[in-house]
Every structure is written in C-alpha cells, then in structure tokens.
Amino acid sequence: MSSEYIISEPTSMDKEILQHAVQELFNPDHVLRFPDASQIHFNEVQKLSLEYKNILKIDHLWDFSSLSKLELNNNTIEKIQGLDHLINLTWLNLSFNKIEKIEGLECVQKLEVLNLSNNKISVIENMDTLENLTHFFISNNLIGQLDNVLYLRKFKNLAAVNLFGNPFLNEGDYRFFIAAYFPKLMFLDSRILDQKTRKEASIKYHYVLEKMRLEELELHQADEARQRHEAELKLHRDAFVEFLNGSSLFKNMFKDDPKAQTLHCAPGVDSLIQTYLLSSWFPNPCVHCYYCHSTGQTNHSFWFLDLALTFEHQMGELCTQLFEMGLAEHKRRETEVKSFFSCQEKAVTDCQEKASQMLAKFNHEHKERTEEFQQLSDPEVRKVKIDHCNDEINRLCKNLMTLEFQLVSEMEEKIKTFDSSVSDMVRHFSETAQGMFSHCRHLEDDYYQKMQKVAAEILQTVAIDTRKEDLPDNVIMLFENRDAVMDALATAHDNHLLKINDRETQLTTGIRAWKEALIKGIQDEELKRNRTNISDIHRYMDNLREQLEELI
Numbered sequence: 001m002s003s004e005y006i007i008s009e010p011t012s013m014d015k016e017i018l019q020h021a022v023q024e025l026f027n028p029d030h031v032l033r034f035p036d037a038s039q040i041h042f043n044e045v046q047k048l049s050l051e052y053k054n055i056l057k058i059d060h061l062w063d064f065s066s067l068s069k070l071e072l073n074n075n076t077i078e079k080i081q082g083l084d085h086l087i088n089l090t091w092l093n094l095s096f097n098k099i100e101k102i103e104g105l106e107c108v109q110k111l112e113v114l115n116l117s118n119n120k121i122s123v124i125e126n127m128d129t130l131e132n133l134t135h136f137f138i139s140n141n142l143i144g145q146l147d148n149v150l151y152l153r154k155f156k157n158l159a160a161v162n163l164f165g166n167p168f169l170n171e172g173d174y175r176f177f178i179a180a181y182f183p184k185l186m187f188l189d190s191r192i193l194d195q196k197t198r199k200e201a202s203i204k205y206h207y208v209l210e211k212m213r214l215e216e217l218e219l220h221q222a223d224e225a226r227q228r229h230e231a232e233l234k235l236h237r238d239a240f241v242e243f244l245n246g247s248s249l250f251k252n253m254f255k256d257d258p259k260a261q262t263l264h265c266a267p268g269v270d271s272l273i274q275t276y277l278l279s280s281w282f283p284n285p286c287v288h289c290y291y292c293h294s295t296g297q298t299n300h301s302f303w304f305l306d307l308a309l310t311f312e313h314q315m316g317e318l319c320t321q322l323f324e325m326g327l328a329e330h331k332r333r334e335t336e337v338k339s340f341f342s343c344q345e346k347a348v349t350d351c352q353e354k355a356s357q358m359l360a361k362f363n364h365e366h367k368e369r370t371e372e373f374q375q376l377s378d379p380e381v382r383k384v385k386i387d388h389c390n391d392e393i394n395r396l397c398k399n400l401m402t403l404e405f406q407l408v409s410e411m412e413e414k415i416k417t418f419d420s421s422v423s424d425m426v427r428h429f430s431e432t433a434q435g436m437f438s439h440c441r442h443l444e445d446d447y448y449q450k451m452q453k454v455a456a457e458i459l460q461t462v463a464i465d466t467r468k469e470d471l472p473d474n475v476i477m478l479f480e481n482r483d484a485v486m487d488a489l490a491t492a493h494d495n496h497l498l499k500i501n502d503r504e505t506q507l508t509t510g511i512r513a514w515k516e517a518l519i520k521g522i523q524d525e526e527l528k529r530n531r532t533n534i535s536d537i538h539r540y541m542d543n544l545r546e547q548l549e550e551l552i
Contacts, residue, residue, distance in 0.1 A: 012057040013050070013082075018042070021050050051075070051093075058082035073097070073115070080104040094119070095137070102126050116141070117162065124151045133158060139189070140165035146174055150181060153216075160187035173204075180205035181212075240510045241326030249440070249503060250315040253496045307454065311447040315440060322436045329429045333422065337518070340418045344411065344522075348529070351407040355400060362396045366544070370551060389548055397541045404533050411526050419519050426515045430508045437504040441497060448493040455485055 011017070022045050042063035048070050055075040061067070062085040069091040077097040081104045083089070091113045099119040105111065109129045115137040122142040127133070133155045143149070143166040152158060161178070168174060178185065179193050180201035186193060202209070236242040243249070366389070373385045459482050 011054060013053075013055055013059045013061070015060055017050070017053060017055075018048075018060055021048055025049060061086060083108050090132075105130060124148050127151075128154070130155065131157075135160045137162040138166070139163060142166065143168055146177060149178065153181060156184075158182065158185060161185060162189050164189040176201040176204055180209060235327070235330070236323075239326045239330035240507045240514075241323045241330075244319045244326070244503075245323040246320060247312050247316040249319050249500070250312045252503075253444075253499045307447060307450050311443060314443050318436055318439055318443070322433060325432060326429070329425065333425055336418070336421055336425065340414065340522075343414060347407060347410055347414070351403060354403055358396065358399055358403070362392070366392065370548070374551060386548065390545070393541055393544050393548070397537060400537045401534070404530065404537070408526075408530055415519070415522055415526065418522075422515055422518070426511050430511060433507050434504060437500055440500050444493065444496050444500065448489065448496075451489055452486065455489060456482075459485060 022042065025045075025047055043065050045064055046066055046068045048064065048067055051071050051073045053075055055072065055077060058072065058077060058080070059082050061082055065085055066088055067086050068088050070086065070089060071093045073093045073095040075097055077094065077099060080094065080099060080102065083092075083104055084107045086108055088110060089108045090110050092108065092111055093113075093115040095115045095117040097119055099116065099121060102116065102121060102124065103126050105114075105127060106129050110132055111130050112132050113135040114127075114130070114133060115135075117137045117139040119138075119141055121138065122144060124138065124143065134157050136152065136155075136158065137160075139162045143163070146168040149161075149163065149168075152161065161182070163169075163174070163178070175188060175197065178188055178201075179197050183198065183202075233242065236245075243252070369385065369389055369392070373382065373389065376382045376385060
C-alpha cells in the first residue's frame with residue numbers, strides 16, 4: 001500500500017480511488033492488456049484492496065462485474081450497499097467498520113467468505129441468498145441471542161464460524177450448543193471442533209435436535225415440492241403452454257362470467273332444473289346424463305350439465321394435445337439453441353487459439369529484432385531496422401484483423417442459419433397452435449348452438465306448464481322472457497370466444513417475441529465481442545509502436 005494515498009477524512013468511493021487501487025494491484029496477465037491506468041478495464045479486475053482508505057460509503061463498483069475478492073476492512077463504512085453488480089464475488093471483508101445491520105447482499109450469491117467482525121451488528125439476518133457460504137466471521141459485534149445463530153443452519157456448506165466477543169457468550173456452554181446444532185462445522189472461533197466436544201454436545205441436546213431434525217425434514221420436503229412446482233410452471237411458461245393442460249382453459253372461459261350463470265342465479269332455478277323439469281318435461285332417460293349418473297337415477301335428462309361436461313371433455317383433450325405438443329416443441333428449440341451456442345463457442349475458441357499462436361510467434365521474433373536493434377550504432381541501419389519492425393507490426397495487425405473479420409463472417413452465417421431454423425420451428429408451432437385454437441372455437445360454436453336449442457325447449461315447456469305458478473316471480477319472469485335468456489347465452493358465447501382468442505394471441509405473440517429477443521441478443525453480443533477485439537488489437541499495436549519509439 002502506497003503511503004501517499006492514505007485518506008485521513010471520511011470519503012465515498014470514487015473513480016479516482018478505484019483507479020489507484022486497481023493500478024496498485026494490476027497484473028498484466030493478458031497479451032492485449034497493459035498496466036496503464038487509462039487502459040485498464042474495470043470489468044476484468046478480479047481483486048480489489050481498499051482497506052485503510054477511511055471510506056464512508058460503498059459506491060462506483062458497477063463496472064467490476066468480474067470481481068471475486070473485495071477487501072474493505074478498516075474503514076468507516078456504516079451501511080452494506082453498492083454490491084448489486086458484483087455477481088462473481090466470492091470473498092468480502094467488511095471487518096473493522098461501523099456497520100449496524102446485515103443487508104445489501106442479495107446479488108452476491110456466489111459469496112463463500114464473509115467477514116463482518118468488529119462492527120456493531122446485533123442480528124444475523126438477510127443472508128438467504130448466500131447458499132455457497134463456507135466461512136462466516138462476526139466476532140466482536142453485538143449479537144445478544146444465542147438462538148439467533150441458528151439462522152446459519154441453512155448454509156449447508158458452512159465450515160468455519162467466528163462468534164467470539166459477542167454478548168451471548170455469557171450464556172455459558174455456547175461451544176456445545178454450536179457443536180450440536182452445526183454437526184458439519186469444522187472450526188469455531190478459529191479452533192477445531194474436536195470429536196469429544198461433538199459427542200458431549202450430541203448427548204446434551206439429543207431430544208431437541210431430534211425434534212428440530214423432523215421439523216426441518218418437513219420444511220425441506222415442502223420446499224422441494226414447491227421448487228418442483230415452480231420449475232414445472234417455469235417450463236410451461238417457457239414452452240408458452242402454461243395453464244393449457246387438462247380443463248384449465250375451459251374453466252377459465254366460464255370463470256367470472258355472469259352471463260353464463262344467468263339461468264342459475266335466480267333463487268329456485270337450480271331446483272327447477274333438477275326436479276321440476278326433469279321427470280315431468282323430459283321423461284326419456286339419457287344414459288350419458290351427468291345428473292342421473294351422480295344420483296343413481298335413470299329416468300332424468302339433465303341436458304345442461306350433459307352438454308357442459310361433453311364440451312369440457314372435448315376441450316380438455318384438445319388442450320392436452322396442444323400442451324404436450326408445446327412441451328415437445330420447446331425441447332426441440334432448446335436443443336437447437338444449445339447446439340448454436342456450442343458451435344459459437346468453438347468458433348471463437350478456434351479464433352483465439354490462432355490469434356495466440358500469431359502473437360506468440362510475433363513476440364518471439366519481435367524480441368529478437370529489438371535486441372538486435374539496440375546493439376546497432378549506425379543511424380541508417382537503425383532506421384532500416386525500425387522500418388522493418390513497423391512493417392512487422394502492421395503485418396501482425398493486418399493478420400489479426402483478417403482473422404477477426406473471418407470470424408465475423410463465419411458468425412454472421414451461423415446466426416443467419418440459426419435464425420432460419422428457429423423461425424421455422426416457431427412458425428410450425430404457431431400454425432399448429434392456431435389450428436387447435438380454431439378447433440376450440442368450433443367446439444364453442446357447437447356448444448352454443450346446442451345450448452340455444454335446449455334453452456328454447458325449456459322456455460317453451462315452462463310457458464305451457466301450469467305448475468310454474470308455484471315458482472318465485474323472478475324465475476317466472478326469467479323463463480317467460482325469451483330474449484333475456486337468449487341474450488345471456490349469446491353474451492356468454494362471445495366471452496368464451498374472446499378468452500380463446502386472447503390465449504391464442506398470448507401464445508403466438510409470446511413465442512415470436514422470444515425468437516426476436518433471442519436473435520437480437522445474440523447479434524448484440526457478437527457485435528460487442530467484435531468491437532472489443534478490434535479495440536484490443538489497435539491498443540496492442542499502439543503500445544508496440546510506443547515501445548519501439550522509446551528505443552530510438
């Protein structure tokens with residue numbers, strides 16, 4: 001650490017502090033990278049040491065996406081924040097600060113080592129996403145409840161914990177407590193947990209541990225079931241067939257549809273259909289009748305339910321076909337996508353290997369040329385050698401550029417072929433789905449027409465039956481108003497068709513949007529890769545020329 005950059009006043013992290021820290025630690029391990037602060041890419045830095053900088057606030061780290069180790073100990077930090085972009089961070093040292101609460105760690109999911117020792121933290125919390133945590137240090141804080149340490153049981157890979165110097169140590173045998181509740185823990189307070197301690201702890205806490213084990217097993221099983229369900233739903237969404245299995249679409253069509261329920265909403269209507277109409281007005285038995293089947297009777301004809309059940313069965317079979325076809329098509333698309341990315345990776349790797357060979361050969365020859373050049377005293381000869389060196393640099397630049405342009409051309413062709421293949425898959429799936437949704441509409445039309453006939457017969461029968469006087473007035477009015485009944489059926493029919501159309505639109509637009517986003521993402525990443533490589537080539541050539549000029 002350079003002494004001239006120690007900061008005495010509390011400060012926030014800014015670009016100047018970060019630039020200096022990177023420059024101190026920088027290691028030029030890439031042939032196209034140089035230890036010049038103006039040329040350093042923050043997104044390539046893997047380690048950063050910012051201890052003893054009197055930093056008050058964590059900030060300006062959004063470019064350090066490759067950072068794996070961050071040292072921020074011995075500062076004046078009061079809040080854990082500004083870590084959202086450090087997705088590759090595995091080591092974080094925030095010891096000897098002024099932190100009062102554990103927070104802001106949601107995005108550092110790869111974190112393995114977390115040091116929060118010598119702060120002002122009173123509760124262990126907000127670490128649920130740190131599934132890879134192996135070492136946790138929180139000594140000399142304000143943890144007052146020993147039971148709060150049980151929060152750490154969720155970290156199955158935890159091997160070392162340091163709890164020394166917290167108020168709960170006054171509770172006595174906390175070492176046995178920790179050994180019992182953390183059987184896989186290897187180190188506690190920088191000391192090995194020996195077998196004797198583990199054995200005594202297991203005896204002392206046997207009954208409590210058994211109860212907790214059973215409770216945790218139930219929670220684990222419930223969590224696994226939830227995760228399986230969520231994974232299944234995600235698969236269905238990715239295949240664009242969510243809620244198309246079975247009768248889901250049918251039930252959604254009739255859900256929250258007041259017009260479809262008009263004939264059953266008024267008091268007495270259900271009773272009318274199930275008793276008054278059945279035996280007297282429709283004496284012929286129906287072997288497919290849902291009502292008769294469910295009640296054990298054989299002399300009723302419950303047409304409304306029979307029609308609805310038949311419609312539901314037909315819709316369910318059709319939607320199940322679409323659902324299974326959608327999953328199969330999703331698998332085909334996933335296979336195609338994986339194959340493309342595999343080919344892309346191979347093409348890029350092959351290009352990088354060729355570039356590395358060119359650079360290795362050039363660097364060897366360039367070193368010999370510069371050594372020979374330094375031994376020359378004749379200005380004319382030196383000039384000839386310098387020109388030759390510049391020619392070789394230009395030739396290297398041309399060769400690297402040619403290699404890059406060849407890769408660009410190859411990738412353009414691969415992307416074009418991939419786009420065509422995926423487009424064919426999307427088109428086939430969309431057209432097949434549209435055909436099935438068209439069939440759903442035909443089924444709805446057929447159901448509507450049959451319902452009209454059934455309703456017309458019931459209306460006619462009610463009109464001439466003398467027993468209708470025994471029904472409530474609102475029921476009599478309903479069945480005597482033919483237009484109201486038919487309007488309710490027509491409105492329900494329109495609503496059903498609308499829901500079928502909406503689901504069809506959701507599927508077709510969804511899969512087209514997926515395809516467009518996929519291709520655009522691939523093209524954008526390829527353009528970014530190409531621009532970065534060209535920039536690196538030019539920077540490398542400029543550096544070679546600058547080094548050559550320094551020798552003149």
